[in-house]
Every structure is written in C-alpha cells, then in structure tokens.
Amino acid sequence: MAGLMFPKPRPRALEKDDRRKAIEARDRRESAKVKVRSGGQCEVRTGATRCTHRAAHIHHLMGGFGVRGLGDSALPKNKVHCCAIHHKEIHAHVLVPLGGVRFQRIT
Secondary structure, three states, rough: OOOHHHHHHHOHHHHHHHHHHHHHHHHHHHHHHHHHHOEEOOOOOEEEEEEEOOOOOEOOOOOOOOOOOOOHHHHHHHHHEHHHHHHHHHOOEEEEEEOOOOEEEEE
C-alpha cells in the first residue's frame, strides 16, 4: 500500500488564472481585428460625418459587471475604436450609442 501514490491535483488558483488569461488573449485578438477595421481612425459617427481624429481606445459597447470581454462582448461588432475625446464622452454619457458605430450627442 505504501507504494501507491496519487498525483496532486493542479491548484484551483492556477486553473482560474489560465481561464482568465485565455479570455484576455481572445479579447486582445478580437481588438486587433477592430484596429484593422478602423485603419487607425476614430470610428465614431455623429450625424453623417465620421470623426477624423486618430483612434486610441477600444470601447466595448456591451458592458456590465463581469461581462466586458466575455462572449459576444469580445466580438469586433460590439467594439468601437475611438479617439480619446469620444471615449471620454461615451463614458460621460454625452454620446449614446444608436447601433454600430453611430452615436447621438446628448446635450
């Protein structure tokens, strides 16, 4: 009986860390597709015109506690590559999404 040894299971913390890293890697891959789609230019459209500033941030259109970067939120169709000014206005709720890259300014 003394010769039977069972291997220790892998710690849960390491398993959890691997899952988190896989989620972050997928989110980065999908964000890279958004950056290619934008061509480095802010994708935000207010009215009929597209912003002409250089894009600097990826904004997740789907959000919430524990949602950003998971499932559909990670897909390029649910992200916008935007300039710093528009990203700040989106988070301040000055710009609200109408669908896709279209936004409406609330004054």
